Amino acid sequence: MTIATLAATEGVFRSVCPFDCPDTCGLHITLKDGKVTNVTGDPDHPVTKGAICNKVRQLPDRVHHPDRLLQPMRRVGPKGTLEFEPISWDAAYEEIVSRMKDIIHRYGAESILPYSFYGNMGVLNAEGMDRRFFHRLGASLLDRSICNAAGAAGYKYTMGGSIGIDPEETVHTKLFLIWGCNLVSTNMHQTMLATEARRHGAKIVHIDVHRNRTSAWADEFVHVRPGTDGALALGMMHILIRDGLVNESFIRENTIGYKELKDQTDQYPPEVASDITGVPIDQLESLARLYGTTTPSFIRIGNGLQHHDNGGMIVRTISCLPAMTGQWDQIGGGAMKGNGWYSRLNNDRLERIDLLPDPGVRTVNMNQLGDALLTMDPPVRMLFVYNSNPAIVAPDQSKVREGLLREDLFTVTHDLFLTDTCKYADIVLPATSHLENLDLYASYWHLYLQLGEPILSPAGESKSNFTLFKELALRMGFEPELFDLTEEDMIREALDAEFNPLLQGITVESLREHGWMKAGGGRRIPLSERIPTPSGKIELYSEAMLASGLPPVPTYTPLREETDFPFWLTTGPNHSYINSTFANQSKLQKLEKQPTLHMNEQDAARLGIGDGERVLVRNERGEAKLTIKLGRDVLPGVLVTQGLWWDDEEHGRSSVNALTPQRLADMGGGATFFSNRVEVVKL
Ligand SMILES: Nc1nc2c(c(=O)[nH]1)N[C@H]1C(S)=C(S)[C@@H](COP(=O)(O)OP(=O)(O)OC[C@H]3O[C@@H](n4cnc5c(=O)[nH]c(N)nc54)[C@H](O)[C@@H]3O)O[C@H]1N2
Ligand SMILES: Nc1nc2c(c(=O)[nH]1)N[C@H]1C(S)=C(S)[C@@H](COP(=O)(O)OP(=O)(O)OC[C@H]3O[C@@H](n4cnc5c(=O)[nH]c(N)nc54)[C@H](O)[C@@H]3O)O[C@H]1N2
Ligand code: SF4
Ligand SMILES: [Mo]
Numbered sequence: 001m002t003i004a005t006l007a008a009t010e011g012v013f014r015s016v017c018p019f020d021c022p023d024t025c026g027l028h029i030t031l032k033d034g035k036v037t038n039v040t041g042d043p044d045h046p047v048t049k050g051a052i053c054n055k056v057r058q059l060p061d062r063v064h065h066p067d068r069l070l071q072p073m074r075r076v077g078p079k080g081t082l083e084f085e086p087i088s089w090d091a092a093y094e095e096i097v098s099r100m101k102d103i104i105h106r107y108g109a110e111s112i113l114p115y116s117f118y119g120n121m122g123v124l125n126a127e128g129m130d131r132r133f134f135h136r137l138g139a140s141l142l143d144r145s146i147c148n149a150a151g152a153a154g155y156k157y158t159m160g161g162s163i164g165i166d167p168e169e170t171v172h173t174k175l176f177l178i179w180g181c182n183l184v185s186t187n188m189h190q191t192m193l194a195t196e197a198r199r200h201g202a203k204i205v206h207i208d209v210h211r212n213r214t215s216a217w218a219d220e221f222v223h224v225r226p227g228t229d230g231a232l233a234l235g236m237m238h239i240l241i242r243d244g245l246v247n248e249s250f251i252r253e254n255t256i257g258y259k260e261l262k263d264q265t266d267q268y269p270p271e272v273a274s275d276i277t278g279v280p281i282d283q284l285e286s287l288a289r290l291y292g293t294t295t296p297s298f299i300r301i302g303n304g305l306q307h308h309d310n311g312g313m314i315v316r317t318i319s320c321l322p323a324m325t326g327q328w329d330q331i332g333g334g335a336m337k338g339n340g341w342y343s344r345l346n347n348d349r350l351e352r353i354d355l356l357p358d359p360g361v362r363t364v365n366m367n368q369l370g371d372a373l374l375t376m377d378p379p380v381r382m383l384f385v386y387n388s389n390p391a392i393v394a395p396d397q398s399k400v401r402e403g404l405l406r407e408d409l410f411t412v413t414h415d416l417f418l419t420d421t422c423k424y425a426d427i428v429l430p431a432t433s434h435l436e437n438l439d440l441y442a443s444y445w446h447l448y449l450q451l452g453e454p455i456l457s458p459a460g461e462s463k464s465n466f467t468l469f470k471e472l473a474l475r476m477g478f479e480p481e482l483f484d485l486t487e488e489d490m491i492r493e494a495l496d497a498e499f500n501p502l503l504q505g506i507t508v509e510s511l512r513e514h515g516w517m518k519a520g521g522g523r524r525i526p527l528s529e530r531i532p533t534p535s536g537k538i539e540l541y542s543e544a545m546l547a548s549g550l551p552p553v554p555t556y557t558p559l560r561e562e563t564d565f566p567f568w569l570t571t572g573p574n575h576s577y578i579n580s581t582f583a584n585q586s587k588l589q590k591l592e593k594q595p596t597l598h599m600n601e602q603d604a605a606r607l608g609i610g611d612g613e614r615v616l617v618r619n620e621r622g623e624a625k626l627t628i629k630l631g632r633d634v635l636p637g638v639l640v641t642q643g644l645w646w647d648d649e650e651h652g653r654s655s656v657n658a659l660t661p662q663r664l665a666d667m668g669g670g671a672t673f674f675s676n677r678v679e680v681v682k683l
Contacts, residue, residue, distance in 0.1 A: 006453055009034050014042065014515050016452040017056055018434035019578045020118040020147075022445030023189045025052050026516060029059075029435065029455060036060040036435065036456070045516065047168065047189050047446045054591075055582050062433070062585060063456070067417055069430035070460025079405050079424045089461060092427055097475050099410050100137070103381045109138030110361050111381040115369065117146060119387035119415075119581060122439030122452065123345060124490050125465040126387055129483070131351035133469040136478050138356060140380070141363040143669050146393070148338055148444075150670025151306030154316035155337045157542045157550075158323075160532035164336025165298065165328075166447055166524070171196045172332030175294035176204045176218075179318060180229060181302020184213040185575040187445065190300060191217060197332075203294070205287065207232070208304070209570060210598065210640040211633040222287060223635060226568045227308040227559035227675060228277040230317045234556055235273020236288040238265040240324050245292025250326030254527065257541020257553065261320065264553045276556065278635055292325055296333030304572060307674040310557045312667025316545075317554035323538045328527050336445070341530070342519040343442040343449055346497040350490065352482065367671040368662045370396045373403025386414040386431070386465055391421040392580040392644050395660040395671060398622045414468060417584060420647045420655075430462035437464040438487040440494060440511075447519045449503075451491075451511040466490075550667070562661070563677045565619055567603075567639045570674040571656040574643030580655075583646050595653060597626035598633045598640040599680070609682060616681045617641075622658030625683065639678065 004011025010032055017025040026045030030038035039059045043050035072092035077083025103111055114134045118126050143149075152162055170176070170193045183191050183206075191214075194204055198219075206218035207229070215221040224232055240246050241262055251258045274281045291297060299321060305314045319335055327333030348354075364372045364380075369390055373380055383404075394400050404411065404424035413425040422428045435456045442449050458464075463471075466487055473483035488508055497503050502520040510517055533539045546552040559568070573579060576588040583589070597617060599609065609615060611630040616623050617639070626641055634640050645653045660673045 004031075006455065013453070013455040015435060015455065016441045016450045017052070018120045018122055018439070018441065018452065019056070019581060020121055021578060022187045022443060023047070024121065024441055024443035024446065024448070024450070025056070025189070026450060027052065027056070031455060034456065036063050042515070047448065049192065051189070051192065053188055055576060055578060055588065058582070058585055058587055061587065062582065063435060063459075065417070065585070067584065068459050068462070069416060069418060069428065070462065071430060072461070073428040075426045079407075082418070082423055084428060089463070092429060093472065093475050095427060096412055096472065099382060100476065103410070104138075107378060107381055109357070110140050111378055112137065112139040113364055113372065113380045113383050114139055114142055115366065115383055115385045115388060115390055116142070117144060117366070117388040119389070120434055120465070122434060122441055123350070123494055124439050124487055125434075125437070127347065128350050128490055128494070129466045129469040130386065132355065132482065133473050135351060135353050136355040136473065136482070137476070138358060138361060141361060143363050143365045145669040146366050146671050148303055148306065149668035150312035150665035151301065151303065151315035151337055153668030153670070154306070154312035154314070155301070155319045157316050157545050158319040158539055162338035162340040162444070163342070163530045164339050165332070165334040167193055167336065167445055169332045170194060170298050173197045173296050173298040174202050174332075175290060175297035176202060177207060177291070177297070177299045178204065178214060178218060179207045179299055179301055180305035181300050182208070182212055182214050182304070182572065183300065183302070184217050186302070186573065187300070190445070203290070205290075209634065209638055213575065222279055222283060225276070225278040225635060226570055226638060227310055227314070228556070229305055230310060230314045230554065230556040231268060231273050231276040232279060232284070233317045233321055234265050234268035234554060235270055235277070235284055236291060236321065237261070237324060238268045238273070239270065239285060239288035240292045241265055243289065243292065245289070246324045247326030250329060251323065254328065254531075255323050255538040255540050256535050257539060260553045261540040264555065268556070291321070295325065295327065296330035297322070297325070297327055298332060299335040301335055301337040304570070304674065306665065306670055307672060309560050309663065309665055309672050309675045311665045311670060311672070313550070313555060313557060317556070320540050320554055323540065328538070331524070338444050339447065340444045342447045342502055344497065344500045345442065345494040345503070347494075349493045349496065355482070365664065365669045367395055367664060367669065369394045370399025370403055370662055373406065373409065374399060380409065382410045382412070384412045385421055385425075389415070389419045389421050389580045391419070391424065392646060392655040392657065395657050395673060396621055396662045397655055397657040399662070414465065416462070419580070429468065430460060432458045432462045432464045436462070437466065438491070440491045448516040449506055449511065449519065450516040451508065557666070559675050561677060563620060565677040565679045567637060567678050567680065569617065569639040569641065569659065569676040569678045571641050571660060571676065572674070577643055580644040580646060583644065592643055594651065595624070595626050595641060595643060595645050595656070596629045597680070598629050598631070600632060600634050600636045600638070601630050602636045604628065604630050607680065607682070609680070614683045616683055617659060617678050618681065619659055619676060619678045621661065624654055624656050624658050625652045639680070
């Protein structure tokens with residue numbers, strides 16, 4: 001296929017998927033008359049291999065959606081009522097700049113809070129010009145802890161950083177443990193690699209609280225109770241040690257703390273582990289023996305585990321398993337939770353945290369936005385939201401919305417659509433789609449860096465995050481040498497990262513020429529070069545944890561039962577949306593039908609609830625109306641709902657985050673979206 005030159009208005013263009021998904025696919029975009037008519041996977045991309053998910057096949061509907069925001073707007077009615085009038089960018093900038101200056105003068109820059117996440121994963125638009133702007137301003141810092149913080153912290157204690165195996169190696173794997181990960185929906189190219197391995201005899205085991213699409217695809221399903229995976233891993237280790245299935249020489253050479261870990265596992269004989277997890281003893285025994293006798297084996301650690309109160313420790317515990325059987329030495333052996341370490345960019349240079357006028361400025365945890373808006377002292381006076389939709393995605397939604405309704409809060413939102421968060425804004429700004437601007441993309445799963453070029457002109461008057469924060473900086477009178485840059489200038493700064501030798505040879509030019517470049521150039525990084533723990537070894541015992549007040553060896557702590565409500569509810573993402581992105585597209589809504597609540601038939605019989613019935617799920621924080629799906633997909637006492645739906649008065653939809661707590665997980669300030677106690681009431 002011929003790739004069109006950038007100046008062309010028709011043809012097939014190379015691009016990158018910008019969404020918060022590990023796969024970061026290479027895309028082929030077909031343009032006709034300046035419109036996107038088709039999106040497919042780049043057949044030459046080494047990981048994408050021509051396949052993309054159904055969500056992004058609907059990208060033309062998103063980019064050319066009739067609801068795209070096309071010009072800035074100002075609120076003219078009460079907050080939340082959607083009464084806006086169009087204004088010019090000049091007027092919008094003038095208002096934002098004068099409010100910022102006034103707030104800084106009266107209350108200090110700290111009372112301004114940026115709120116963003118990875119609605120667009122492009123480096124410049126997610127953590128480039130925006131960060132530099134807010135640092136120079138002196139705004140409160142935001143701890144971007146909503147996604148992988150707890151698990152990343154837990155994994156880091158064991159392995160030293162977000163460093164797993166190169167997923168391309170997993171075609172050689174003989175045993176896959178897909179652990180707390182809904183792979184078929186959330187990382188489809190890992191299923192492609194595992195399917196290839198299966199053709200050569202690999203076995204795939206899914207460990208989850210929910211028998212879902214991934215369980216149907218796997219060869220075996222292990223049904224665990226929520227938040228008990230730490231005990232499952234310790235039980236497996238107990239059996240490995242008991243049966244002499246550990247690799248003593250690997251442990252001696254590459255780990256510290258085996259003795260302490262071994263002592264700990266004494267407390268988890270199969271009866272105990274089975275009792276805690278709900279996994280039958282036979283299955284636990286056979287799982288541990290399979291793990292102990294299969295090489296290479298690979299554990300894909302999902303994000304589901306870390307969204308529990310004890311999530312950091314769960315990931316920490318599971319990440320000790322591959323060392324026990326010496327997997328890290330094997331091609332296709334080990335684990336993967338995140339792989340950000342390989343393509344580390346020069347973020348210091350990009351974000352310029354050194355520009356902070358007061359390095360002691362406060363940090364706000366994004367999982368506690370509700371409290372930040374309602375109780376923080378000195379109060380947040382201005383909130384600037386981009387790349388995120390906190391009215392839907394942030395926990396404890398009632399508090400978030402109460403905060404957003406504050407009359408004395410000045411809120412600016414920048415998005416492609418009038419999201420539920422924009423409803424509360426004073427100024428709404430239109431954002432470009434990623435097809436309308438240049439950016440650099442790095443995956444947190446595979447090892448390729450990619451360049452996404454602008455192939456469409458901006459819709460209406462929309463501007464990219466990069467342009468918005470650059471222009472705001474210049475209007476604030478900030479130094480042109482820091483802000484009056486082109487996107488290419490900044491990409492060069494990001495790639496200029498001497499501390500990361502794996503980026504050698506990766507330049508704007510080489511990315512343009514090849515489309516993508518692999519960190520490390522395809523060389524397999526020896527284990528000794530990728531354990532940046534304090535000891536340089538895999539830490540089964542961690543002094544750093546002890547110093548932080550955490551148990552230094554893997555430890556199982558039961559989930560906290562905050563109330564007497566009878567059910568555990570987990571509230572994960574669904575197949576057709578990405579967080580709340582795509583939830584406003586009718587084709588994808590139709591596929592998801594409605595927000596569903598999976599309930600065990602025993603519980604339903606006891607409560608007299610029938611399949612398809614609408615129920616009210618509630619706890620001390622709020623309520624959500626959901627439609628019952630009965631079966632044995634969840635264990636008794638457990639409920640699962642999927643998807644972050646937009647507000648919908650007509651169907652009585654509201655995001656399940658009305659139920660979730662602002663409580664932080666055990667590590668990294670992570671979110672606890674999955675540790676909810678709730679009750680279910682017939683409507
Ligand atoms: N289709 C789609 N893809 C996505 C996203 C999306 O919204 N939709 N979101 C993207 C983002 S931002 C992320 S972070 C990832 C998330 O994708 P994943 O890493 O797959 O994480 P989750 O889907 O949050 O949860 C994974 C699984 O954990 C299970 N789970 C919950 N609690 C427990 C537990 O205590 N033990 C065990 N063993 N399992 C448990 C859930 O049932 C779920 O099947 O996906 C990315 N990709
Ligand atoms: N209950 C529950 N809550 C969850 C989760 C869960 O599993 N359960 N998952 C959590 C996780 S893992 C994550 S990562 C978060 C995700 O939370 P968010 O990062 O808020 O993700 P989205 O809902 O996709 O919202 C991203 C927004 O960015 C906008 N956007 C896209 N591109 C651009 C751009 O270039 N510029 C600007 N200005 N805006 C843009 C999109 O239109 C969209 O409205 O949600 C968390 N919330
Ligand atoms: S959402 Fe994920 S799987 Fe779908 S095209 Fe984008 S990167 Fe690929
Ligand atoms: Mo996430």
